[in-house]
Amino acid sequence: MFVETILDLSALDAGRVQLDLAPLDLEDVVNTTLLRFSQSERLSIDWASLRRLPAVLADQRALESVLYHVIDNALKYAPSGPIRIYANNLERMVSMEVHDEGPGIPEDERERVFQMFHRLDSSDARAIYGHGLGLPMARRLVEGMGGTIEVGSSTSGGTLVMITLPAEEGDTSPGSGSEGSRPANRKVKA
Numbered sequence: 001m002f003v004e005t006i007l008d009l010s011a012l013d014a015g016r017v018q019l020d021l022a023p024l025d026l027e028d029v030v031n032t033t034l035l036r037f038s039q040s041e042r043l044s045i046d047w048a049s050l051r052r053l054p055a056v057l058a059d060q061r062a063l064e065s066v067l068y069h070v071i072d073n074a075l076k077y078a079p080s081g082p083i084r085i086y087a088n089n090l091e092r093m094v095s096m097e098v099h100d101e102g103p104g105i106p107e108d109e110r111e112r113v114f115q116m117f118h119r120l121d122s123s124d125a126r127a128i129y130g131h132g133l134g135l136p137m138a139r140r141l142v143e144g145m146g147g148t149i150e151v152g153s154s155t156s157g158g159t160l161v162m163i164t165l166p167a168e169e170g171d172t173s174p175g176s177g178s179e180g181s182r183p184a185n186r187k188v189k190a
Contacts, residue, residue, distance in 0.1 A: 019062055019144050023055035023168040026087060026094065033067040042075065044082040053087055055168040056094045062141040063165075066149070069134035070098050070161045078102025078158055093147075095164045099154040110151040114139045138163075 027050040034040055056063070074083045081101030088095045105113060113135050135149075142149040147165035154160040 017144065019059035019141075021057050021059055021145060024058050024060055024063065026050050026053055026056055026096065029056075029058075029060065029063050030067065030085065033064050033071065036068055037071065037075065042081075042083050043071070044084045046084070046086045049087045053089050053094050053167075056165040057168050058145045058147075058165050059141075062145060066138040066141050066163065067096075069138045070149075070163070073134055074098055074100040074102070074159065074161070081156075081158070084156075089167070090164065092167055092169070093164045094167045095162055097163075098161045099156060100158040101154070101156045102158045104153055104157060104159050105151055113151055114149075 027047065030045065030050060034043060034045075037043065071083065071085075078100035079102070084097075084099040086097045086099070088097075115136060135151075139149050142163055142165070145165055147163060149161065149163045152160045152162065
């Protein structure tokens with residue numbers, strides 16, 4: 001997995017990854033991603049916030065990878081307490097927030113966590129698996145889909161990761177009946 005991630009990051013940096021941007025139901029993507037976690041009892045999902053969103057314009061595999069890395073970090077670095085996931089409809093964008101109750105990330109380290117191989121505390125490498133590649137991968141994928149990813153402080157004192165992605169234009173919220181009129185998928189190089 002380590003070598004595969006390094007190769008994926010290299011391909012992203014070289015612009016050799018093609019993302020297939022299509023309207024996606026965020027609730028479905030979250031459900032698919034959650035199947036990969038055995039500690040799902042710690043995950044608190046605000047399903048109502050996910051259901052009232054327009055579709056996001058994203059690549060399904062890339063978005064699942066982003067969510068996996070962000071949730072995996074929250075579970076690893078916040079050893080107890082719930083991991084809460086919310087979503088909001090912003091003008092022409094959709095944001096998703098992942099909150100944990102861990103130690104948080106100091107303000108001066110928040111940009112550095114997106115650098116390859118950066119870990120806040122390298123002394124925990126034996127206890128907590130990871131190479132400092134998940135968030136750099138997540139940022140490159142999110143930016144390739146026309147979005148942003150930021151780290152801040154959660155109101156609970158832990159870490160907040162906010163991902164924003166473009167919303168599909170028009171009334172494409174799940175259940176709106178307009179799915180048949182959505183434009184075809186768009187391919188972009190990331």
